[in-house]
Amino acid sequence: MSKIDTLICARWIVPVTGTQRLLENHAVAVHRGAIEAVLPIAQARERYTPNETIELESHVLLPGLINTHTHAAMNLMRGIANDMPLMPWLTEHIWPIEGEFMSPEFVADGTDLAMAEMLRCGTTCFNDMYFFPDVVADRVDRTGMRAAVGMIVIDFPTVWAANAAEYLEKGLALRDAWRGHSRITTVFAPHAPYTVSDEPLAKIRTYADEMDLRVHMHVHETAFEVADALEKNGERPLARLKRMGLLTPNFLAVHMTQLNDDEIATCAANGVHVLHSPESNLKLASGLCPVQKLIDAGINVTLGTDGAASNNDLDMIGEMRTAAFIGKVAANDAAAVSADTILAMATINGAKALGLDDITGSITPGKAADLCAVDLDAIETRPTFDPVAAVVYNASREQVSDTWVAGRRLLADRKLTTLDEADILARAARWQTTLSGHARDRNNS
Ligand SMILES: CSC[C@H]1O[C@@H](n2cnc3c(O)ncnc32)[C@H](O)[C@@H]1O
Numbered sequence: 008m009s010k011i012d013t014l015i016c017a018r019w020i021v022p023v024t025g026t027q028r029l030l031e032n033h034a035v036a037v038h039r040g041a042i043e044a045v046l047p048i049a050q051a052r053e054r055y056t057p058n059e060t061i062e063l064e065s066h067v068l069l070p071g072l073i074n075t076h077t078h079a080a081m082n083l084m085r086g087i088a089n090d091m092p093l094m095p096w097l098t099e100h101i102w103p104i105e106g107e108f109m110s111p112e113f114v115a116d117g118t119d120l121a122m123a124e125m126l127r128c129g130t131t132c133f134n135d136m137y138f139f140p141d142v143v144a145d146r147v148d149r150t151g152m153r154a155a156v157g158m159i160v161i162d163f164p165t166v167w168a169a170n171a172a173e174y175l176e177k178g179l180a181l182r183d184a185w186r187g188h189s190r191i192t193t194v195f196a197p198h199a200p201y202t203v204s205d206e207p208l209a210k211i212r213t214y215a216d217e218m219d220l221r222v223h224m225h226v227h228e229t230a231f232e233v234a235d236a237l238e239k240n241g242e243r244p245l246a247r248l249k250r251m252g253l254l255t256p257n258f259l260a261v262h263m264t265q266l267n268d269d270e271i272a273t274c275a276a277n278g279v280h281v282l283h284s285p286e287s288n289l290k291l292a293s294g295l296c297p298v299q300k301l302i303d304a305g306i307n308v309t310l311g312t313d314g315a316a317s318n319n320d321l322d323m324i325g326e327m328r329t330a331a332f333i334g335k336v337a338a339n340d341a342a343a344v345s346a347d348t349i350l351a352m353a354t355i356n357g358a359k360a361l362g363l364d365d366i367t368g369s370i371t372p373g374k375a376a377d378l379c380a381v382d383l384d385a386i387e388t389r390p391t392f393d394p395v396a397a398v399v400y401n402a403s404r405e406q407v408s409d410t411w412v413a414g415r416r417l418l419a420d421r422k423l424t425t426l427d428e429a430d431i432l433a434r435a436a437r438w439q440t441t442l443s444g445h446a447r448d449r450n451n452s
Pocket residue numbers: 078093097101102105136137138159160161198199225228287313314317
């Protein structure tokens with residue numbers, strides 16, 4: 008008998024990679040934060056002496072979900088400006104509010120609120136792009152989640168940095184500060200082609216190549232973005248990024264709703280990853296990302312919510328359902344973007360995009376125990392003929408009972424173990440009071 012920290016026994020396990028699509032009545036042995044073995048429950052009970060055994064008799068155990076595009080602290084702006092397209096939303100509402108209220112406190116309180124929401128829907132890892140990334144990293148560290156934190160760059164001065172050189176300097180300092188951390192990595196995060204000029208982009212390209220770091224950017228989000236770039240520069244944004252040498256396997260392009268066949272072929276040939284954010288694209292009426300076409304071209308497509316100010320939630324369970332349904336419509340094919348494809352997008356594909364697939368993204372011995380459990384014993388998910396289809400097509404995030412990151416149970420029977428719910432709500436309420444007058448003024452003007 009070997010001693011282990013935890014034995015998780017589940018009705019179903021979906022490893023996501025490997026030869027088995029679905030395991031019934033299996034257990035995951037977890038020791039020192041890692042998955043030690045996946046085996047039938049009876050064998051596991053004979054082989055291991057766990058400190059703790061968790062029985063999930065009506066649950067499906069999945070790899071933790073990976074939200075590959077967030078602006079976590081924007082949870083504090085959820086619902087502040089609705090029913091408008093991207094550019095007026097950004098320029099008339101979001102950027103003025105950020106300009107006035109952005110602070111380390113805002114980012115700490117907003118990121119905690121976001122992490123609480125993410126853990127409650129089974130998310131274990133997120134890829135964030137926001138101001139005060141040093142604060143984001145610190146909150147992630149305290150909470151125990153896994154995250155890729157953005158070294159942001161944008162052409163205008165903000166409270167975080169005065170110019171491109173300072174954004175880069177602070178980003179690189181952030182990278183140095185967190186290098187070697189087991190759960191926190193850093194990625195370059197130039198905001199978008201229309202907000203980052205050639206000089207900082209060229210530097211990012213050089214640094215990313217030298218350091219083998221990811222570059223996370225909003226690209227071809229709207230038809231306006233592409234038409235505006237064509238009018239101003241005579242070039243589509245993707246053509247500019249290609250010319251500048253940014254389209255490599257380190258490049259993570261968010262949104263990508265405006266793509267012609269040549270651009271899809273170029274992205275595929277250069278190993279670009281696409282971070283699909285369907286609900287944000289729908290709410291801002293930005294357009295549809297041709298997910299099945301991208302997959303058919305061999306592109307790694309992942310799933311992200313975007314910020315709660317444009318989604319308006321960080322619910323990866325709901326996002327999977329939306330992505331599946333609009334993926335089918337975009338392809339005009341009910342067989343397109345299947346439930347299994349969607350689950351891979353929300354797990355292993357996200358890990359690949361972030362360069363973390365040796366560590367997370369599937370239930371595989373040797374990887375970190377980043378897991379979530381969904382209780383399918385509910386009116387909404389019975390009968391359960393196929394647990395994967397049940398999770399993607401009809402489960403809700405309230406059915407997520409437990410979430411583990413590196414073997415640590417951060418959500419236990421729907422209770423957060425490292426975040427104080429009452430305190431998070433109190434802080435969110437204070438920000439609501441602070442921001443609400445400003446939201447009213449803008450909405451009435
Ligand atoms: C440089 S920090 C990130 C910056 O991005 C803004 N933002 C949030 N959502 C979107 C989106 O869908 N497209 C473009 N920009 C977005 C956010 O408000 C911050 O200013």
